[in-house]
Amino acid sequence: MNRVRSGIGAEPATTEAAHSPEPPKISDYPEHALIExxxxxxxxxxxxxxxxxxxxxxxxxxxxxIDGRDYVTFSNYNYLGLSHDPRVKQAVHxxxxxxxxxxxxxxxxxxxxxxxxxxEDELADFTGFEAxxxxxxxxxxxxxxxxxxxxxxxxxxxxxxxxxxxxxxxVMSGARRIAFPHNDMDALETLLQQHRGQYRRAIxxxxxxxxxxxxxxxxxxxxELKRQFGAWLMVDEAHSCGTVGQTGxxxxxxxxxxxxxxxxxVGTLSKSFGSCGGFLAGRKDLxxxxxxFCPGLLLYSTGISPANTAAALAALRLIRAEPERVERLQRxxxxxxxxxxxxxxxxxTSLAGVPIVPLMVDDDQALSxxxxxxxxxxxxxxxxxxxxxxxxxxxRCFISAEHDEGMIRNAISLMAAHVHGA
Numbered sequence: 251m252n253r254v255r256s257g258i259g260a261e262p263a264t265t266e267a268a269h270s271p272e273p274p275k276i277s278d279y280p281e282h283a284l285i286e287x288x289x290x291x292x293x294x295x296x297x298x299x300x301x302x303x304x305x306x307x308x309x310x311x312x313x314x315x316i317d318g319r320d321y322v323t324f325s326n327y328n329y330l331g332l333s334h335d336p337r338v339k340q341a342v343h344x345x346x347x348x349x350x351x352x353x354x355x356x357x358x359x360x361x362x363x364x365x366x367x368x369x370e371d372e373l374a375d376f377t378g379f380e381a382x383x384x385x386x387x388x389x390x391x392x393x394x395x396x397x398x399x400x401x402x403x404x405x406x407x408x409x410x411x412x413x414x415x416x417x418x419x420x421v422m423s424g425a426r427r428i429a430f431p432h433n434d435m436d437a438l439e440t441l442l443q444q445h446r447g448q449y450r451r452a453i454x455x456x457x458x459x460x461x462x463x464x465x466x467x468x469x470x471x472x473x474e475l476k477r478q479f480g481a482w483l484m485v486d487e488a489h490s491c492g493t494v495g496q497t498g499x500x501x502x503x504x505x506x507x508x509x510x511x512x513x514x515x516v517g518t519l520s521k522s523f524g525s526c527g528g529f530l531a532g533r534k535d536l537x538x539x540x541x542x543f544c545p546g547l548l549l550y551s552t553g554i555s556p557a558n559t560a561a562a563l564a565a566l567r568l569i570r571a572e573p574e575r576v577e578r579l580q581r582x583x584x585x586x587x588x589x590x591x592x593x594x595x596x597x598x599t600s601l602a603g604v605p606i607v608p609l610m611v612d613d614d615q616a617l618s619x620x621x622x623x624x625x626x627x628x629x630x631x632x633x634x635x636x637x638x639x640x641x642x643x644x645x646r647c648f649i650s651a652e653h654d655e656g657m658i659r660n661a662i663s664l665m666a667a668h669v670h671g672a
Contacts (some may be wrong), residue, residue, distance in 0.1 A: 492522020
């Protein structure tokens with residue numbers, strides 16, 4: 251959706267009214283036409299099965315149950331299988347019994363519970379940063395931090411594949427936005443040489459593991475450029491914290507680099523940590539600033555619920571106590587990519603061991619492939635234009651520590667047969 255809406259605020263408003271004063275129309279939004287087009291594809295009489303908004307009736311791990319049928323799923327972020335672990339669920343029950351279902355208010359003025367600080371302290375220790383602040387969402391953490399830290403006097407350099415939350419934060423900030431080709435550090439260096447000196451502050455926005463392609467940021471080189479040009483570095487580790495590195499501590503662990511080289515890390519609780527929420531990690535003075543004054547993080551926002559806090563805290567402790575979960579996840583991810591490539595499928599630039607594996611398909615195959623998989627008890631969702639460019643559609647597969655070899659081989663066999671027209 252970056253391509254549909256990232257132009258928001260890019261052009262100044264005209265001084266004279268260009269339109270008659272009529273009420274806004276939903277049909278004016280380009281996305282509305284996309285919804286209508288999608289709805290038309292699944293009307294009665296179509297042979298395609300609609301894979302969207304399927305309501306499950308139980309837990310989700312490597313499998314899920316929908317309308318009385320069991321499916322193997324490659325479309326959820328429960329990477330380590332912790333969202334339904336009995337010990338995590340027990341921690342949630344105990345937190346609800348003690349604190350109720352609601353934080354009660356913004357954390358600064360009555361919404362703080364003991365578990366909030368415990369989670370922040372243990373996340374800081376796990377990630378290796380001085381301090382952490384936890385809020386209600388990963389998306390909102392990204393938007394809020396970028397939007398608060400920069401303004402019209404500043405410049406933001408972001409990877410072309412940066413998550414929409416980072417792009418929308420840049421829009422909100424009012425800073426100049428410059429996208430560089432995906433993971434192309436030579437291009438980034440050229441852009442920094444051309445533009446850095448014209449602005450007060452500069453920030454580099456990248457992802458740890460890119461959620462569309464399953465590759466990793468070139469962290470050593472981007473740190474080098476950050477130092478050379480006096481910029482901040484902000485890394486979105488939504489998909490890499492808990493999955494990448496020997497013990498799941500993220501891209502710094504993977505590359506053997508100090509976390510002090512990153513100014514701000516964005517994380518989510520909705521993936522490896524089996525909960526819902528987001529956090530920012532960095533130097534203590536920066537985190538204290540964000541904690542008190544960043545709108546939408548804690549300021550003007552109700553605190554994260556007791557249940558979500560307890561779930562994330564219990565999951566974090568299990569990640570540390572049971573490192574075999576991360577080992578199993580990375581092994582499954584390598585297996586999925588290897589078997590896919592042996593079957594003649596294109597995994598693009600994905601890195602073996604990262605639990606996001608894109609399988610490139612023709613644009614006109616994507617919908618029928620999803621439907622074919624559903625008919626055969628497998629759920630995997632395609633990503634198509636306008637979320638990605640035309641001719642870059644892919645089946646985006648998320649791997650879990652709970653998948654087994656049989657599940658993986660069966661799914662890939664179904665995918666390859668359809669893609670190759672067998």
